[in-house]
């Protein structure tokens with residue numbers, strides 16, 4: 071987990087040359103800290119991998135929707151994948167003329183209208199009723215809606231069931247049979263402009279095989295689609311889902327390898343048939359920002375209760391409302407001290423938060439040398455952490471700061487105030 075951007079120097083944990091302890095002195099805890107050089111390096115790697123190919127990589131906003139991060143993605147020419155009007159508003163606020171794809175099974179009429187009024191690149195349609203609804207809303211605006219149909223390739227991505235999205239039983243997309251009918255219906259709808267096809271099989275996928283299988287299935291669907299309907303698609307959206315290492319024994323394919331292998335499958339398939347390959351789209355989130363951030367928290371109390379109940383608890387000031395992945399997906403985040411101790415006498419700890427639920431744990435059975443007041447850091451907290459934070463137990467959402475390429479520290483999301491939580495209420 072340690073590397074070029076997060077590392078120890080003289081016993082202190084640093085992010086790009088800045089001591090984490092110094093950041094905490096200014097911004098307190100819990101705090102998310104992101105490495106701008108790490109994010110930029112990933113964006114540069116993406117651009118290098120797709121150079122010369124007709125590919126748009128969209129950043130999946132749900133991974134981390136901070137405006138400053140969206141701005142970084144936009145300046146590096148990424149498009150955006152959104153799943154709500156709120157996310158789309160964020161993108162429009164952060165990037166001029168962004169290329170946006172809109173996914174999700176439950177788009178409202180208002181969201182469809184908003185997307186169409188703001189020149190969406192593609193609405194990724196996930197059901198027949200949604201297709202008809204898009205046609206109706208587009209009719210009201212007297213424009214043709216650019217649409218992709220999301221196909222469910224029924225591929226097992228070998229990930230946590232909550233983030234597997236491409237199996238037959240999942241709520242997402244349409245089966246091959248229903249998808250074919252949806253395209254035929256789309257041909258007959260006057261306000262639908264059929265642009266592409268779309269699939270997304272899940273997240274935190276650690277091998278290329280499921281992606282290759284899904285791509286092959288999408289291509290054989292396209293083959294049948296051309297034969298049965300004559301439809302020629304201008305883009306293929308292969309979704310996202312590339313995993314990241316949450317621990318040193320996880321070895322996902324690199325961004326470059328993922329993009330090269332999957333795009334070559336498509337390009338070669340078209341060339342073999344003497345056809346021009348369409349534009350390729352990806353929707354990557356976790357692999358862009360996941361390893362670029364950490365969450366830092368303070369140890370409030372140590373409950374050495376091993377003898378009485380078989381466990382020691384380290385109660386920290388971050389909780390499941392700040393980092394829900396462990397309790398939601400049984401996810402693992404590496405935990406390290408912000409300052410290494412000279413004389414270490416370690417113990418095994420259940421690291422828990424102050425929330426009134428036994429499910430409020432952030433790490434289990436971790437060997438650490440801890441004292442009250444110590445700072446600890448959770449790695450790989452750049453994606454699906456701050457974006458999933460909530461106000462449960464009326465807790466404020468944490469501050470988010472970024473260490474910039476010029477080694478300055480900038481707050482990008484202020485810690486929420488109690489007034490902000492209470493202000494929405496009408497008494």
Ligand SMILES: Cc1ncc(COP(=O)(O)O)c(C=O)c1O
Pocket residue numbers: 130133151173174235270272273274309310311312353354355356357
């Ligand atoms: C439709 C869609 N596209 C893209 C993504 C991004 O996935 P990842 O962050 O794993 O790349 C998701 C994540 O859930 C998604 O649902």
